[in-house]
Amino acid sequence: MKLFSSVNDVSNIYQLVAEARAQKQTPFADEVLGKHKTLGLIFLNPSLRTRLSTQKAALNLGMQVMVMNLDKEGWALETQDGVIMNGTTVEHIREAAGVMGEYCDIIGFRSFSGLVNRDEDYSEDIFKKFVKYCGVPVISLESATRHPLQSLADLITIEELKKTARPKVVLTWAPHVKPLPQAVANSFAEWMNKIDYDFVITHPEGYDLAPEFVGKATVIYNQNKALAGADFVYVKNWSSYQNYGKILTAGEGWMMTNKKLNLTNNAGVMHCLPVRRGLELSDEILDGPNSLVLNQANNRVWAVQAVLKMCLTQILSEGEGLSEMSI
Amino acid sequence: MKLFSSVNDVSNIYQLVAEARAQKQTPFADEVLGKHKTLGLIFLNPSLRTRLSTQKAALNLGMQVMVMNLDKEGWALETQDGVIMNGTTVEHIREAAGVMGEYCDIIGFRSFSGLVNRDEDYSEDIFKKFVKYCGVPVISLESATRHPLQSLADLITIEELKKTARPKVVLTWAPHVKPLPQAVANSFAEWMNKIDYDFVITHPEGYDLAPEFVGKATVIYNQNKALAGADFVYVKNWSSYQNYGKILTAGEGWMMTNKKLNLTNNAGVMHCLPVRRGLELSDEILDGPNSLVLNQANNRVWAVQAVLKMCLTQILSEGEGLSEMSI
């Protein structure tokens, strides 16, 4: 694997989930794979779970890790081509990416959506430029429109805990005070659409995700109806895609509560975190037996460890190929 | 050891000091203990000595270390229960601690005093919640009311250098321009009270520490009288406990100088650093032969290394217990 930016970069998601679950059983079984290999983690905005889980997974695989919070430790990157850089941007992404590629065998990169210009965000221009100019395998640590490591961890969590072959999974919008990207919701939908689950999305009108992410999911604007008989409920806020980046409603009545949980098939309740208590999810659910949020957080390690292993395997096999050629 | 938050968590402080001194002699003797174990260091405010000494000690023990400056790299934590999180706090300490517990075998955590609400600070609410929700052994890297790793390093320093079995140790208040917590002074007093030294505290009136920390110490408001015959003088500023968080006096005449040193038994002069030269301590003392501040800083490594070893030993023995059970 040379790029992990969406579910479309995965040739066999069942095999990837199986690999992640195998890593979870024996976390240090492949620690020789990463010897003398360096992972660079580049963040353009803050991270807790993603940074720590990726760092941990890389260490489990015997890699060295270098973390760079470019927003805090570095400077503003120029991402437009052909401009005269006489303003506040200090370095062009062409050079920054190229340099980091010189120092790292694999790079994890996090960009983010500006939530102002939809075309710009959905073009994934910054992420794609970074991939192009760094010249080494890249793993998305979240980009403007997707968060594939989160989605893989979510899928692992459902696969571990599902009681039927084809569970009903509901992605439900939840209220928030800040406009948030659609990345986690998009990505979750994208992965669910690749798996043969009964997948439903529910949200107030006006919050429809982009058609390419909705895919074959059933969309229901009535949350209670959507939740009926659900085995897993994924709670997440996102801002409007149509009225791009806007908050359209306070979302009264959309918080996930125990009362709503009664409508489900005793569903496991999921959230990618950080979560706003009392707004997105009630305390009673987060502190109760149905919450799977820590399971998801734990599975972030095994998700990225499986992806890193695939990248390392490819690097090593190419290295062997080169050695053979040079014989 | 599953918690190191105060001297009360230590069953035998003599044994702990002996362990620290043994680690100092052979820093890498136990490097197999930490193999495949991860230490998370979580800071809610800046750190120099504590971060570097703890990182170094953990590496000496063969551990992996992940550092998270939550104040700089992360976001504001909510610590109150039952609130609707529709303000500026992004994540509740229940989830943040729980997640970090998923990624780390041991966590070092630093919280701090707000110096506004005494009851809140002295309840150690944030620190205790973190311990409760992270679910793994926790080492205090300083909390609102205590700094036990500093105190242990201080004790090691005195034990290494004392010339009599029962030295006279004087904790003296010093002037400062900013209101500082009582944590270092409280903690030093707490540890001194556990050891059979001749322990004296001196400060201007109004600066009395909380009774539970003063304990059996002799309190003298006249600094010169207190310093008479001292073998060790610990210099430290703190703000008022009674008039909570306030600076009551500029403290003219309370700076430790060579002239005052003449009153002592050629005392070793200690400070936890950072120190304000010319305000808390004179240049002549800090640059002279009686200063022990670098000895203390060095002993921070062995203090935390001894504590980490005790945590690792317990984790490993429990792991063996589990293995036996699962046979």
Place this chain on the structure above:
Amino acid sequence: MKLFSSVNDVSNIYQLVAEARAQKQTPFADEVLGKHKTLGLIFLNPSLRTRLSTQKAALNLGMQVMVMNLDKEGWALETQDGVIMNGTTVEHIREAAGVMGEYCDIIGFRSFSGLVNRDEDYSEDIFKKFVKYCGVPVISLESATRHPLQSLADLITIEELKKTARPKVVLTWAPHVKPLPQAVANSFAEWMNKIDYDFVITHPEGYDLAPEFVGKATVIYNQNKALAGADFVYVKNWSSYQNYGKILTAGEGWMMTNKKLNLTNNAGVMHCLPVRRGLELSDEILDGPNSLVLNQANNRVWAVQAVLKMCLTQILSEGEGLSEMSI
């Protein structure tokens, strides 16, 4: 080697370049050298290339690395002696350096020029004080007036690619919107003057470097004339030394372009990065075949790895000496 702060600390630069090129061929050949040795990297201002390349080199040598961004993670240092520290500086460099020396076997330290007081900057007061008080070998990660690791990487790059024994190397000033230090230019000149190249410096009048750095270089104010027949062109902005820290001209016509490249001997074009595209260097050059900026960035690893190896070798030989003495 106990200090690497300028070319004058190097006894044999040809040998150092050869060592760096050997490290590049077999990056892990000396990984046993750094076992149980800790490198501290202390930054007083942001760094991308220097931090990552040095971290990577140290890991290649088997060292542990601790990074401290004092400007972001720490606090303001006092550097003047004899002051009463009742202002905003929290810790004196004497203590800060001394403490870090207790935790590290080698320290990389980055200070910077204020560009206000020339005598202060050119005295290298902060850097020298850090070296004096930390008590362990120090490697400059750039200081007020020099950037020796960059210059060594530049020299390696030229040595690798030169087609004649004595290439013509031109250091040319370039426009910028911010006043920048002279450090990179000074340092490059200093290293070039030690090597038997044909070395030319060109810049608008008023931008002459300090005489001790210009040395035996030919200075030509006409850029086109200077570039004639150049084998390597080093492009870099700096602010005025005479009119200290000032920008004297917008520098119209001084940007390096393909048109100017035609005047050269198909020169390799160098820059230390970060570079302002469209201002210092044209896109066409940076994206074209003559750009060596990524070669230089890559060689930063081998430059510092060679320097670190020399420091480690000395530490280990002294350690053996001590062991022999103690037998």
